[in-house]
Structures are given as structure tokens and as C-alpha cells.
Amino acid sequence: MSKLATYIQQNKKPVIKENIEAPMVNVLVKGHLPRGVSFQDVFDEVKEKIPKKLFSDIDSIIIGDFDFLNEKDLNSLYHDGKLYISNKKRSEDSILHDIIHEIAHSIEHKYKDELYEDKVLQIEFINKRRKLFNQMSPFYPECHDFDFDSIQYSDKFDEFLYKTVTYPKLARLSNGIFLSPYAATSLREYFADGFECYILHPHLRRHLYMLCPTLYEKIRKIVDRK
Numbered sequence: 078m079s080k081l082a083t084y085i086q087q088n089k090k091p092v093i094k095e096n097i098e099a100p101m102v103n104v105l106v107k108g109h110l111p112r113g114v115s116f117q118d119v120f121d122e123v124k125e126k127i128p129k130k131l132f133s134d135i136d137s138i139i140i141g142d143f144d145f146l147n148e149k150d151l152n153s154l155y156h157d158g159k160l161y162i163s164n165k166k167r168s169e170d171s172i173l174h175d176i177i178h179e180i181a182h183s184i185e186h187k188y189k190d191e192l193y194e195d196k197v198l199q200i201e202f203i204n205k206r207r208k209l210f211n212q213m214s215p216f217y218p219e220c221h222d223f224d225f226d227s228i229q230y231s232d233k234f235d236e237f238l239y240k241t242v243t244y245p246k247l248a249r250l251s252n253g254i255f256l257s258p259y260a261a262t263s264l265r266e267y268f269a270d271g272f273e274c275y276i277l278h279p280h281l282r283r284h285l286y287m288l289c290p291t292l293y294e295k296i297r298k299i300v301d302r303k
Contacts, residue, residue: 112169119172127274134183140164153291155179181272201291202264205254212250230263272296
């Protein structure tokens with residue numbers, strides 16, 4: 078049994094330890110937040126930015142120190158209706174970004190037919206991956222070891238980008254193609270990265286539209302739906 082599965086099995090009915098006003102979801106803070114961090118302030122901002130209807134697939138937000146996050150060097154994870162957020166060396170801004178990013182994954186799961194059934198978003202993503210390949214392959218022959226037409230996340234591909242290429246270099250190579258280096262890792266992260274930009278940086282929405290028009294329209298329709 079994985080550490081995530083073990084944690085879920087042992088915490089089927091988590092008890093809320095902190096007095097956090099979050100009527101839409103259960104909030105459990107395990108351990109302590111970094112000094113100066115108010116999760117209530119973070120969640121108040123989340124509520125302000127995310128329409129209530131988009132919380133429908135989230136029943137709990139759990140913040141703490143988790144082995145299953147540490148082992149994969151992750152700050153957050155969405156799984157089975159729950160958001161797991163690391164409390165290690167965090168700021169309110171980084172926690173806010175992680176929550177919005179994981180809410181994006183819950184939304185993607187709920188609206189997957191609307192997002193992907195027509196294949197248009199997949200085509201946009203794959204075309205960008207092909208452009209990235211053309212940018213990278215002259216400098217990194219290892220690119221030929223990976224399927225740039227794949228829409229699925231790959232640990233090996235992400236490790237190649239993160240450790241061999243490094244995200245700062247990838248940011249330069251992917252400039253004008255992807256919003257961020259991590260958006261290139263899979264279709265799911267492409268959507269989540271775009272959603273995070275749309276919600277947290279309204280002043281960049283035009284840039285998002287110009288760079289990723291299909292992604293922008295898919296996000297806009299979901300967020301603006303009455």
C-alpha cells in the first residue's frame with residue numbers, strides 16, 4: 078500500500094484542528110504553519126477568486142508534512158476529493174498558488190469530457206510540444222529518447238527537464254510556446270498552469286489568450302458559466 082493510500086486509510090474522518098472559517102470544505106491543519114502564515118487569509122483569498130460552483134469536487138483541504146509529498150519533491154497534490162498541501166517552508170503566496178493549482182486538477186477531472194472530447198486542446202498542446210522539441214533537440218540529443226507527442230505525465234521526462242535541462246534554461250527555450258516550464262510536462266499540467274494564470278493574474282489573460290487560445294477559451298467557458 079502506498080503512503081498516500083495508508084494516510085487516507087488512517088484519516089478517513091479528519092478532525093479540524095484549527096478554527097478556520099471554510100464553509101465550502103473541511104480544513105485540517107496537521108502540525109504547525111510557518112510563522113507569519115495565516116491559512117484563514119489564504120483561504121479567504123481563494124474564496125474571493127474561485128466561484129463557489131468550482132469547489133463541488135473538493136471535500137477537504139489538508140495541510141501538513143506528508144511523506145508522500147516529500148518523496149516526490151511536491152508541494153501539493155489533489156486526490157479523491159482532497160487537496161494535500163505541504164506546510165514546509167511556505168509563504169501565504171506559495172500556498173495560495175498551490176491550492177489554486179490543485180483546484181484546477183479537480184476541475185479538470187470534473188469537466189474532462191468538455192475539455193478533451195473534441196481533441197482540440199490536445200492538438201494545441203502536442204503542437205507546442207513539437208515546437209519545444211525543435212527548440213531543444215539541437216542542444217539536447219536526449220530529446221530523441223522521449224515521445225514529445227505524448228499528453229501524459231512521465232516521471233522520466235520531468236526529471237530530464239528539471240535536472241538535465243533545468244527549468245531556468247527550459248524557460249528560455251519554451252518562451253513564446255508555454256506559459257511556464259512545468260506546463261510542458263503533460264496536458265493536465267498545461268491546463269492547471271493556464272487556470273492558475275487565469276485566476277491569479279487577470280492582467281495576463283490577454284497574454285494567455287494570445288499564447289494558448291484554445292486553453293484560454295476552455296477555461297473562460299468553465300469559469301464564467303452561470
